[in-house]
Amino acid sequence: MTASGSSTGRPVFSVRDLWKVFGPKAGRVPGSELADLEPEELRSRTGCTVAVRDISFDVRPGEVFVVMGLSGSGKSTLVRCLTRLIEPTSGTIAIDGEDVCAMDKNALRELRRHRAAMVFQHFGLLPHRTVLDNVAYGLEIQGMAKAQRRAKAAEMVDKVGLGGLELRRPTQLSGGQQQRVGLARALAADPEVLLFDEPFSALDPLIRRDMQDEVVRLHRDEGRTMVFITHDLSEALRVGDRIALLRGGRLVQCGTPEEIVGSPADDYVRDFVRDVPREQVITVRRAMRPAARGEADSGPALGPGTTVADAIELVARDGGPARVVERGRCVGMVDSECLLRVVAGLDGRERIEKAAA
Secondary structure (H helix, E strand, O other): OEEOOOOOOOOOEEEEEEEEEEOOOOOOOOOOOOOOOOHHHHHHHHOOEEEEEEEEEEEOOOOEEEEEOOOOOOHHHHHHHHOOOOOOOEEEEEEOOEEHHHOOHHHHHHHHHHHEEEEEOOOOOOOOOOHHHHHHHHHHHHOOOHHHHHHHHHHHHHHOOOOOOOOOOHHHOOHHHHHHHHHHHHHHOOOOEEEEEOOOOOOOHHHHHHHHHHHHHHHHHHOOEEEEEEOOHHHHHHHOOEEEEEEOOEEEEEEOHHHHHHOOOOHHHHHHOOOOOHHHOOEHHHHOEOOOOOHHHOOOEEOOOOEHHHHHHHHHHHOOOEEEEEOOEEEEEEOHHHHHHHHOOHHHHHHHHHHHO
16 A cells, blocks of 8 residues: 655655565465465465555655554564665565665664664663763764764753753763663764654553654654654654554555544554544544635634634634634634534544545
């Protein structure tokens, strides 16, 4: 299945027809008569586990691309294939148009050290080193001079909110602070793309939310491309510009949070997003109706990216419909009725019924 779309510029990562097979026949893709079998039956008949099945997608410059799914869906294998920490069985992977699968050891080392930095769930900090020296460790491996790497590390420590803790050891830090050190270490290499492999799943809920906020802030401030792996839907909706949802190694849907929640591709996705408060994800662009005569000239204005939840608050406070304004022009109206239809999920049903008709 392909997950692509319009974007400006060449994709940072472009993945096509990617397979990863583990087992006695791991060197080849299952034949056409076996490729569509469910994981359990394929494993019983061949002894192989297919972790990634014929996946294609592009990661656009400057976006947070989230790969999510339940345990065993293939998401962590997929992200490790991007830099060949795990060797793909077949398919193509390109970074900025360069063939990753054709890279030799030196090119792969350059890719992993400078172009695509990984942030893992387990922080991997060196216990005998200070915060500053942990952050500077990758720069030391690169051969950067001591004064220069410590200055760069100090800048990254401040960036992730750990200023004043430079001389502490990892055992003197909380879990969230340790993860910030890991994030600062990845940022210090100034990579083109950050790869997050379920980085916050071991953290307490409040600390986890703080780290999600940190990712959102860093992305807003720097515009750095990120690939973020998670099994948590609320986390995916919170940090992602687009979400690729995996099941059994297959890509079942890829789209914006609004597309995933508002237009699920199948019953599996529909069940996955069933408990998501739609009004916190769906925007007024989906909810709006055409403006009646004279409506477009007065009343409160909203941007098309305003969530339905915020629009409900405004409409309730004002007592009348609100204009949806884009680039100085009214493109539609929202009132209590059309907003509540989104909350009730009736907007999607209408679209399905019209398509069927």
